[in-house]
Amino acid sequence: MSDKTDAAQEKLVALLKEGRSFPPSDEFRRQANVSDPEIYDRARQDPEGFWVEEAKRLDWFEGWNKVVEWNVPWVKWFIGGKLNATCNCVDRHVKTSRRTKPAILWEGEPGDQRVLTFEDLQKEVNRFANALKSLGVKKGDRVAIYLGMVPELAIAMLACAKVGAPHSIVFGGFSADSLRERINDAQAKVVITGDGAWRRGNVVPLKANVDEALTGTPSIEKVVVVERVGKVTQVDMQPGRDIWWHDLVANASDQCDAEPMDSEDILYILYTSGTTGKPKGVVHTTGGYLVGTTATHRMIFDIKEDDVYWCTADIGWVTGHSYIIYGPLANGCTTLMYEGSPDYPDRGRFWDIVQKYKVNIFYTAPTAIRAFMRWGTEWPAKYDLSSLRVIGSVGEPINPEAWIWYHQNIGRERCPIVDTWWQTETGMILISPLPGITATKPGSATQPFPGIEAEVLDDRGQPVGPGAGGYLVLTRPWPAMFRTIYGDPDRFVRTYWSRYPSKYFTGDGAKVDEDGYFWLLGRVDDVMNVAGHRISTYEVESALVDHPAVAEAAVIGKTHELKGQGIAGFVTLKEGIDPSDELKNELKQHVVKKIGPIARPDDIFFTAELPKTRSAKIMRRLLRDIAEGRVLGDTTTLADPAVTARLKRQYEEEG
Ligand code: WTA
Numbered sequence: 001m002s003d004k005t006d007a008a009q010e011k012l013v014a015l016l017k018e019g020r021s022f023p024p025s026d027e028f029r030r031q032a033n034v035s036d037p038e039i040y041d042r043a044r045q046d047p048e049g050f051w052v053e054e055a056k057r058l059d060w061f062e063g064w065n066k067v068v069e070w071n072v073p074w075v076k077w078f079i080g081g082k083l084n085a086t087c088n089c090v091d092r093h094v095k096t097s098r099r100t101k102p103a104i105l106w107e108g109e110p111g112d113q114r115v116l117t118f119e120d121l122q123k124e125v126n127r128f129a130n131a132l133k134s135l136g137v138k139k140g141d142r143v144a145i146y147l148g149m150v151p152e153l154a155i156a157m158l159a160c161a162k163v164g165a166p167h168s169i170v171f172g173g174f175s176a177d178s179l180r181e182r183i184n185d186a187q188a189k190v191v192i193t194g195d196g197a198w199r200r201g202n203v204v205p206l207k208a209n210v211d212e213a214l215t216g217t218p219s220i221e222k223v224v225v226v227e228r229v230g231k232v233t234q235v236d237m238q239p240g241r242d243i244w245w246h247d248l249v250a251n252a253s254d255q256c257d258a259e260p261m262d263s264e265d266i267l268y269i270l271y272t273s274g275t276t277g278k279p280k281g282v283v284h285t286t287g288g289y290l291v292g293t294t295a296t297h298r299m300i301f302d303i304k305e306d307d308v309y310w311c312t313a314d315i316g317w318v319t320g321h322s323y324i325i326y327g328p329l330a331n332g333c334t335t336l337m338y339e340g341s342p343d344y345p346d347r348g349r350f351w352d353i354v355q356k357y358k359v360n361i362f363y364t365a366p367t368a369i370r371a372f373m374r375w376g377t378e379w380p381a382k383y384d385l386s387s388l389r390v391i392g393s394v395g396e397p398i399n400p401e402a403w404i405w406y407h408q409n410i411g412r413e414r415c416p417i418v419d420t421w422w423q424t425e426t427g428m429i430l431i432s433p434l435p436g437i438t439a440t441k442p443g444s445a446t447q448p449f450p451g452i453e454a455e456v457l458d459d460r461g462q463p464v465g466p467g468a469g470g471y472l473v474l475t476r477p478w479p480a481m482f483r484t485i486y487g488d489p490d491r492f493v494r495t496y497w498s499r500y501p502s503k504y505f506t507g508d509g510a511k512v513d514e515d516g517y518f519w520l521l522g523r524v525d526d527v528m529n530v531a532g533h534r535i536s537t538y539e540v541e542s543a544l545v546d547h548p549a550v551a552e553a554a555v556i557g558k559t560h561e562l563k564g565q566g567i568a569g570f571v572t573l574k575e576g577i578d579p580s581d582e583l584k585n586e587l588k589q590h591v592v593k594k595i596g597p598i599a600r601p602d603d604i605f606f607t608a609e610l611p612k613t614r615s616a617k618i619m620r621r622l623l624r625d626i627a628e629g630r631v632l633g634d635t636t637t638l639a640d641p642a643v644t645a646r647l648k649r650q651y652e653e654e655g
Contacts, residue, residue, distance in 0.1 A: 032436020043450035077288030109340025139164035148197025164259035171316025263287025281486030292480025297327030395532030427480030528557030
């Protein structure tokens with residue numbers, strides 16, 4: 001190690017030891033959108049009034065007659081109100097000086113660019129909204145979208161919202177099987193896809209995946225295909241079913257009236273992993289969602305009129321829905337979309353984008369930050385990052401080392417870091433600093449947003465004291481909360497509202513320190529967080545046992561230096577099948593085929609038996625101990641403790 005890195009390392013260790021906190025600078029505080037801590041008291045005393053103030057910033061066709069109604073767990077916000085999300089994100093800005101302001105700055109992975117002003121965006125959205133209507137899409141019909149990060153993805157979402165058709169976006173990294181499952185659950189009528197998507201110079205065959213998915217999707221009537229990669233890929237267009245996007249919009253009018261939506265009409269469905277069973281269709285409605293995402297975006301990222309804002313997430317995840325599209329555009333903010341990966345063509349790509357577009361707000365995930373750390377400070381050091389003002393983190397707990405690295409090398413010790421905790425279900429950020437107020441602590445998401453009440457409880461539902469770990473719950477409704485699981489209200493009640501009466505169970509562990517700061521401790525259920533992606537152990541197990549060689553499988557998330565968690569599978573093979581490295585690879589590939597590349601197991605481990613309780617439940621906790629080389633926890637409930645001891649020995653030998 002060079003002297004320079006030694007010194008940096010020492011400084012880092014010193015900072016962490018100190019348990020230092022980082023208050024906003026006077027300079028930052030002076031210019032911040034929110035700098036008076038009184039906002040917390042105000043929202044606590046009158047939460048409804050607080051959200052009403054925010055709701056008034058949106059355009060409504062008709063006002064609401066009641067702010068909130070909570071018949072636990074069923075909630076409604078802004079009851080009777082009528083609005084349209086796309087009018088708020090696009091049309092209303094066209095009537096102001098924002099007409100010629102960039103709404104979307106888009107950079108393709110190969111380096112091509114597109115700028116859409118609010119006026120351009122309006123025209124594109126209207127054309128596509130009319131195109132959707134021409135395909136028979138009406139208010140309430142579900143539209144599946146399976147695309148890479150191209151402008152048409154944003155246009156398609158906003159067009160769906162304009163005609164009142166809930167979109168269901170499926171991340172382009174999911175397999176044909178996963179896509180089919182989601183299309184069928186939502187009974188989507190149309191799917192919008194691309195010929196392919198660029199990823200590190202390779203093509204993801206989106207259309208071919210759609211063709212495969214559509215072998216078992218009776219509800220789909222039409223497929224719209226965006227031409228993105230062109231000649232490098234072969235696309236089969238099925239006559240009568242498949243239409244090119246450019247042909248469809250060629251003669252479509254750029255005028256389109258918006259469908260007036262009730263506050264509680266569905267804006268979108270987004271599938272996410274749960275502990276058991278198939279993925280859950282998280283339902284978000286229009287009014288409250290837009291109020292919540294708009295308010296949090298403006299306050300947490302301290303958005304100013306001329307800012308360029310960049311969230312690096314994929315729109316296939318909730319972060320992209322709330323904080324690339326709906327929140328930013330409703331605020332009239334310029335939002336940047338980048339198509340590709342951070343290391344293509346080289347490891348400076350993100351910093352090159354920040355420099356080129358003079359990005360002011362940058363929002364990314366800890367897994368990316370850890371990759372940047374590993375790639376070395378020389379990459380960001382080459383670029384001018386002085387435009388940055390606020391930097392954010394989302395998706396998993398950020399380890400203090402990564403926080404400090406981010407602070408020093410990207411924020412250049414100048415930019416407040418907002419570590420934002422939330423979930424697909426919550427729709428909006430719920431725990432986060434307000435950068436003009438909060439003194440941040442590396443590794444803590446700090447405090448609930450104004451109007452949000454969170455608690456940490458023990459098994460019996462009692463609040464744990466400062467410093468003790470427990471389950472994070474939310475005790476009061478917030479506008480952007482999901483309303484149900486699509487088609488499965490019982491599951492909604494069971495999963496989130498049964499553990500503690502009248503409290504929303506997050507599935508996350510947390511502790512609160514003496515200063516009232518929240519520290520997230522990761523999932524307490526069988527959901528893994530792999531590189532910021534939510535994947536359930538159950539889904540990967542199902543994919544493994546789907547393979548003809550596998551008798552039984554148990555999957556765990558294992559601590560991984562870069563990804564937070566990696567996936568480890570313990571597999572018992574059927575009689576007469578021999579373990580081999582080829583079979584390991586085949587099983588990994590099988591999971592990729594069933595779910596998608598994001599769920600590829602890092603390790604597969606063959607074992608004759610799995611540790612089980614006397615009631616035949618697999619004890620994943622012990623498998624985690626084995627995989628992470630810990631002393632085995634309590635084994636008294638096991639049917640046969642010798643199984644675990646043998647497994648541990650075998651694991652260490654093969655290690
Ligand atoms: C985790 C992503 C710690 C958490 C927006 C949560 C976090 C799950 C943070 C939701 C954070 C998200 N600190 N953990 N700042 N942000 N998580 O639905 O476990 O993809 O339950 O939503 O990510 O993941 P989801």
